Amino acid sequence: MPEPVLELAEVNVFYGAVHALRGVSLRVNEGEVVSLIGGNGAGKTTTLATICGLLRPRSGLVTYRGADVRRTPTHVLVGQGLVMAPEGRGIFPNLTVEENLRLGAYTRRDKPAIAADLKRGFELFPRLAERRRQKGGTLSGGEQQMLSIARALMGRPKVLLLDEPSLGLAPLVTQAIFATIDQINKEGVTILLVEQNANIALKHSHRAYVLETGEVQFNGASTELRNDPRVKAAYLGEG
């Protein structure tokens, strides 16, 4: 079995009295795209927030590259290559596209490499290059999503966490974003992807976990889940 780069074992998370994650276990192997699908309130975003240290699990283990990271602060994890592009994109509206991108490289000090990565980001998303001096708040939803992903890449992630990259985007834009996600993965970045759009998430991932009310209902290879009648009925609008 390949070594997992990220692993959750029996994780329980509470918001006050609300039991948000109920014994969630999942693993992400080096080089994979893993998707986490499920409806609203299933615990997908909570899972990501727990992984990157914004929330603390009440019990269970979270390991990143073999180390227990339950008590590791978010900013330290970012420095170790665990980077999240948040839901709602978290663009700094009053900063320009370029300033947003440069903040993505906040943990790094290697100036020439940062400049190279900036150039690389603009190649990956030419739309951002055109708008490099524009304020983040003036971008369209799709452009903001591109900026969010490009900014996360500026942190040189080993594992990239993407929270709802298709949220609020037109189908064509979503297609383009996911094509880029494939490309980022091919370049060696491991990706954990949270999506409500199960269809596209299963198409663009190797394996998937289906969350429902804080529990993992199914998991397996994405191609298999796409043909699973239960998943089809509940999440793919077929059946």
Added chain:
Amino acid sequence: MAEVSLTTEVLQYVTNGVAKGSTYALMAVGYTLVYGVLQLINFAHAEVYMLGSYFAWYQAKWAGYLPDSKGARAETVPLYMVALFVAGAMAACALAGMLIERLAYRPLRNAGRLAPLITAIGVSLLLQYGGQVVFGTEPKLFPTFAETVVYDAGGVKIPNTNIYIVVTSLVLMLGLTFFVNKTRPGAAMRACSHDMRTARLMGVNVNATISLTFAIGSALAAVAGVLVAMDQPAITPLMGVRIGLKAFVAAVVGGIGSIPGAALGGLLLGVSESVVSGLWKPVYSEAVAFVFLIVVLLVKPSGILGKSVREKV
């Protein structure tokens, strides 16, 4: 006494006001920095200023520069010693500011806005009255930090203390602007002021950045505390109350959250106070600050240089 023309007289009040306004500006920056990052009005900031004066006073005392201290030395303190006292007061106040944040505000970080605000008033009162217990209610007399020399610029009298005040403030404000806009910790401060959660996801150590913000604001308040004490040598534990209120007004008038706004607000307030009190009556000068506040809030609620922020939905 020779007849003085009105122009000269007004210029005199303006130059005095610039010096006064510089100290307001130094203080206003402290309010603005903390507000920018935490959306908190740190009412205890005025008391950090007071502490700055006392820290400098104690250093002068221990170094034997007070007239009544044992083996008192020369009457005036040489400039390099003044610099040393200022540095000491800055360091001590930076520490005090960070402690206040750590002990009083950080535990309430997720408690909404009202609880930290009330706490800030509480810390302010605690320091005012705690200060009276520790330092005594009697005013302490500052040693003469600089032999007063008055320069004459075409009839306008400029004491050297005013020059020190203005130059020091200017250098510090420019340094701060550079720091916030051009350095890595400055970038972290700006990121936190825009969106703390996202800043954290970019790898910014938010707690350290907030501590730094308090440290910088408090160190500047310490400088203001020493500069003002050079000019008005009687210091008391309640000395921060008035200047604190006015510096807060200056920050709001200039646009809270904006560093150039704090500088502008401070200068406007200092100059107008000085002119009103000179040409009209000193008692009215106090009212000017608040008239300013009301007018600005009516015309441009975000302050002169403040950005109108869209409400987050």
